[in-house]
Amino acid sequence: MAAERPDAVKQLSVVAENVGSRLPDVSRDIGEYVLAEIPELRGDSTVVKILQASITENVATLLHVFENDIPLEKIEGPAAALEYARRLAQRGIPLSAMVRAYRLGHWRFLQWCLDELNRENADDDLHTATSRRMLRVSFGYIDRVTEHAILVYQHERDNWLLSQTAARAARVRDVLAEDDVDLDRVEPSLGYRLRQHHLGLVAWLPTLTDGGEGIARLHRIADELAHRISCSARPLFVPRDAILSWIWLPLGSHTDAPLEQLSNALENSDSSVHVCAGDVGYGIEGFRSSHRQALRTQELAAAADPIPRFTDFSTVAPIALMATDIDDMRSWVWSALGPLAVDDENSARLRETALIFLDHGCSYTATASAQILHKNTVQYRIRKAEEIMGRPVQAGHTDLEIALRAVRYLGSTLLRTEPA
Known part of the structure; x- marks a missing residue:
């Protein structure tokens, strides 16, 4: 890069001196501009005052x-x-809002400096050289300061989450364990209302992450899910370790939760996060029961292969309640399905058709409609499944249905790699 002209250095010094003579006006203008453009930074008078002080010091x-x-x-x-x-x-304000504030504030600051440079009536070459220096130095400064601020933000966020959630986790454990809970005392300390409907969730990441990154990612997911279903307040978020958290979504007076919306929201967010949900419950007992169901569902989902992104208790309740020992369950499934318990595409097709067949009252017509297949194809698959198992699908269909549902949710975890 060519050396900068000495007269450009001097010209920029003059610009800075003149702009600095109006420092209160410049800082106030930049602050108003940033607040107008970034709604997340408004509403807290203390934070707004510190923002203004930050702008003044940076300028x-x-x-x-x-x-x-x-x-x-x-x-x-x-x-x-x-x-x-x-x-x-x-305060949990997104990092992106802070970074955007620096970008917008920088732009507004440059407008003041460029306007002042234009008033200096420098010749074209000097004007260009001064502008280049202004841009180079100011972008270098903003880059340096924002990188430092980002590190401070992330460090503080990790420490704040850990310190706040450690105390909150202790109170939550008391609520889950104690029979006699003083709601008037506990609710303010949790920052969460227990006298309402709740949906308990367990969210986790499959692998360890650096520092507090995992907790922050899970916290974002909790906020996203609460926002997607229009919760009555912020969720209660309790990390258990670096990659697993307990969450309660506050539903107010709503007695059920739009589980499909939650599943869709998860599919469109952080692709590595898995979530399990209990049933909606009311009050402190509902708080506990929904949580227990989410835990049981998470145990089931974690054993599945592949692990599903979202699982709700109501869908897998019988399997979740019986899956206390995967090895014993695998043996039982092999006994119930016989040679049909093989992990290959053909067996998977036959198992799926057999389960839908049982779900539709053993009706070939209804099964064909549900699977968008010809009735003859359904009849062929059921006959083939019966040949492989050595007995009719309708015989002992309760055990068969449970075994088929278990395989649907746990996948290859319960299957043989090859015929016995």
Whole structure:
């Protein structure tokens, strides 16, 4: 890169001095612009005051750099800017909002500086050289400060989550374990109303993540799911470790939850997160029972191959309640299905048709309609399944149906790799 012209350095110093003479006006204008563009930063007077202090310090520091030709490597992030990052982290305001505030604030700051440069009436070459220096130095400064602020935000967010959730987790364990709970005392300490309908969830990641990243990802999922089904308040989020969390979605007076919406929301979000849900329950007993069901469902889902993204208790309740020992269950499934318990495509097709056949009262016509198949194809598959098992599908159909449902949800975990 060509060396910068000395007169451009001097010209930028003059611009900085003139803009600095109006520092209160410049800072106020940038603050109003940022708040108008980013709704997440509005509404908390304390945070707004710290934002304004951060803007003032950043503007003053950058003008000081311009005016005195200070190398960027000697510049530290202003104290107010770092404190602002901490406050945003503590309040759960997205990191993206803070980064966007720097971008928009930078743009507004440049408008002030460029307007002042235009008033200097420099010749075209000097104007261009000064503009280039202004852009290079200011972008370098913003890049340096935002990187520092991001690190402070992430560190504070991790510490805040851990400290807050450790205390909350202890209170939740008391609620789950104790018979006599003082709701008037517990609800304010949890920041969550127990006298309403709840949907208990368990969310987890399949592998460990660095630092507090896993907790933050699971927290985002909890907020996304609550937002998608229009919960009456923020969810109760309790991390159990770095990759697993308990969640309660507050449903207010609603007695059921749109599980399909939750499943769709999960499919369109973080692809590595898995979630299991209990049934909706009311009050403290519903809080407990929905949680127990979600835990039991998670035990089942974690044993499945592949692990499903979303599983709700109502769909797998019989399997979840009996799946206390996967090895014993596998043996029972092999006994119930016989040679049909083989992990291959042909057996999978026959098992699925047999289960739908039982679900539709052993009607070939209804099964064909459900699977969008010809009736003769359904008859062929049922006959073939019966030949493989050595008995009619209708014979002992209760055990057969449970075994088929178990395989549907647990997949190859319960199957043989080859015929016995």
